[in-house]
Amino acid sequence: QVQLVESGGGLVQAGGSLRLSCAASGTIFSDNVMGWYRQAPGKQRELVAVMSSGGSTNHADSVEGRFTISRDNAKNTVYLQMNSLKPEDTAVYYCTIVHGIDVYWGQGTQVTVSS
Numbered sequence: 001q002v003q004l005v006e007s008g009g010g011l012v013q014a015g016g017s018l019r020l021s022c023a024a025s026g027t028i029f030s031d032n033v034m035g036w037y038r039q040a041p042g043k044q045r046e047l048v049a050v051m052s053s054g055g056s057t058n059h060a061d062s063v064e065g066r067f068t069i070s071r072d073n074a075k076n077t078v079y080l081q082m083n084s085l086k087p088e089d090t091a092v093y094y095c096t097i098v099h100g101i102d103v104y105w106g107q108g109t110q111v112t113v114s115s
Contacts, residue, residue, distance in 0.1 A: 002026040002104040004095045009109030016113070017083045022095030022106055024076040032099035034071055034078040038091035038111075048093065049080060063089075085113045 008020040020036065035050025035058075049059040049069035057069055066085075071078040078095065090113050095106035 002028055002097055002099075002102070004097060004104055004106035006093070006095045006106040006109040009093060009111045011112045011114065012085055014085060014087055014113055014115050016085050017081070018085065018111060019082070020080040020093055020095075020109060020111075022078050024078075024095075024097050024104075028076055028097070029099035030073075032097055034076075034095070034097045035069060036078070036080050036093055036095060038089075038093045039108075040088075040091040043091075045094065050096075051078060082111070085111075087113045087115045089113050 003025050004022055006022045012018055031053055033050050033052045036048040037045050038048050039045040047060050048063055051057045051069045051071050053073055066083050068081045092108040093111050094108045097104050
């Protein structure tokens with residue numbers, strides 16, 4: 001089992017910044033992918049950014065150039081630096097880890113961007 005604990009969400013004005021963190025604990029394979037998805041009210045959950053333990057990244061087009069994913073493998077922690085936030089970035093942000101055939105999700109953290 002793997003547990004994910006997210007932090008860093010909140011309310012920010014458009015153009016502002018937030019940094020999300022997610023710490024994983026439990027039995028974690030060294031070869032894994034960690035990342036972030038988000039879900040806005042009435043919409044499907046969508047990819048924001050993911051990063052492999054080897055350093056490969058993938059960012060959604062909608063956040064490219066504004067959001068940056070990073071991770072500390074020694075701490076099993078993934079971060080999401082969010083700059084130039086827009087009202088359309090408002091959503092619940094979920095941390096995820098994939099290793100082997102298993103996928104785990106965090107409880108989600110709310111990000112609200114006011115115009």
